[in-house]
Amino acid sequence: MYKEKLKFIDLFCGIGGFRIAFEEACEENNVQSECVFSSDIDKYAQDSYEANFGERPAGDITQIDEKEIPDHDILFAGFPCQPFSIIGQMKGMDDTRGTLFFDIARIIKEKEPKAFILENVKQLVGHDGGKTLKVIVQALKDIGYHVQYSVLNALDYGLPQKRERVVIVGHREPIMFTFPNPEKPYKSLKEILEKKVEEKYFASEYIREKRKVKHKSSYYPSIWHENKSGNVCSYPYSCALRSGASHNYLLVNGERRLTPREMFRLQGFPDWYKIIVSDAQAKKQAGNAVPVNMIKAVVEKLLPYVATSLDQASVLREYDLQYNPS
Structure with missing residues (x-):
């Protein structure tokens, strides 16, 4: 009552x-x-x-x-x-x-x-x-x-x-x-990141190796932040999600993009929340x-x-x- x-x-x-x-x-x-x-x-x-x-x-x-x-x-x-x-x-x-x-x-x-x-x-x-x-x-x-x-x-x-x-x-x-x-x-990134992720979110093997040569992370799991000039840093958390195009790329362990569900989790949305839009719209919505x-x-x-x-x-x-x- x-x-x-x-x-x-x-x-x-x-x-x-x-x-x-x-x-x-x-x-x-x-x-x-x-x-x-x-x-x-x-x-x-x-x-x-x-x-x-x-x-x-x-x-x-x-x-x-x-x-x-x-x-x-x-x-x-x-x-x-x-x-x-x-x-x-x-x-x-x-x-x-x-x-x-x-x-x-x-x-x-x-x-x-x-x-x-x-x-x-x-x-x-x-x-x-x-x-x-x-x-x-x-x-x-x-x-x-x-x-x-x-x-x-x-x-x-x-x-x-x-x-x-x-x-x-x-x-x-x-x-x-x-x-x-x-x-x-x-909350640990382990609680945010999905265990099974579609291949479309992963960078190519060439790109992944290139990034790993450029940067060694002290954290695992980590979110890598790559700016316009190609400089990379990594933390056990994400920097702010953004709604539009950004030169601050967020990469999970330097290997892949965040999935829509992961972006929503980073904003504190529960898993019962239905994501019914495209990946591009989901990124915008999470960022806003x-x-x-x-x-x-x-x-x-x-x-x-x-x-x-x-x-x-x-x-x-x-x-x-x-x-x-x-």
Whole structure:
């Protein structure tokens, strides 16, 4: 028997990384969750989302009336990093017009959820000399939210992938939210890599031998990183998966490409998740996804403040230990 139900919306939902993180965290805390709205403009992402969750996301967020979106407790959004045109004094939300962040802000302003979690690339922190993030934070404060942000790394939350992202958390009430501490160790590559891999993912014998002459790895298994100039390094984890063409090639033990399932595992997607698209689309989708484990760690810290049925005692104790050490 669930203690309560939390409703959420999933903007720029992609293939559902936020949704999986939230639903897992809720289930583990005996809280029922319900997605009441999702949106993504990419057809293939919509296909994957529908295949796995039984709901097809709405399309272009700029064409959606915020008043038509159902009420919800929490909002999730991983949005593109875009510059703002700032003329004169900072005007908060007005400065964001013409960007996709503006659409997030107008929905938050209209629907007033208890909280939100936004995700963006690490470069947002320094984008346009820090002005972009400053405008975002100010706009969210202007519509009535307490806002915190931090750069988190998926490698610190159980995933063998070095993927740094800025996470922005907002809440209507003043709470003692803190970002999750790093969790060590991360999952071994042995748990990620498939045992049987199709031949099409392997490089030719000539290429493999050529790479091995060029580089000797200290780790096994390992992910080799080969850049445009041909320099190779290897680690017992992957560098960040990327959605498009990249000169940073990822190679398992210097021999083959990652399979779609391995890329999804590196992002924390469970094996029940159906991959219904081509290899090229799967690479794009994995590269665009949020790291599930990292977002789940953030959700778990925020959940006691959003779900009224949960005991906040442990949160308060952690806060006291961190800020009022005896």
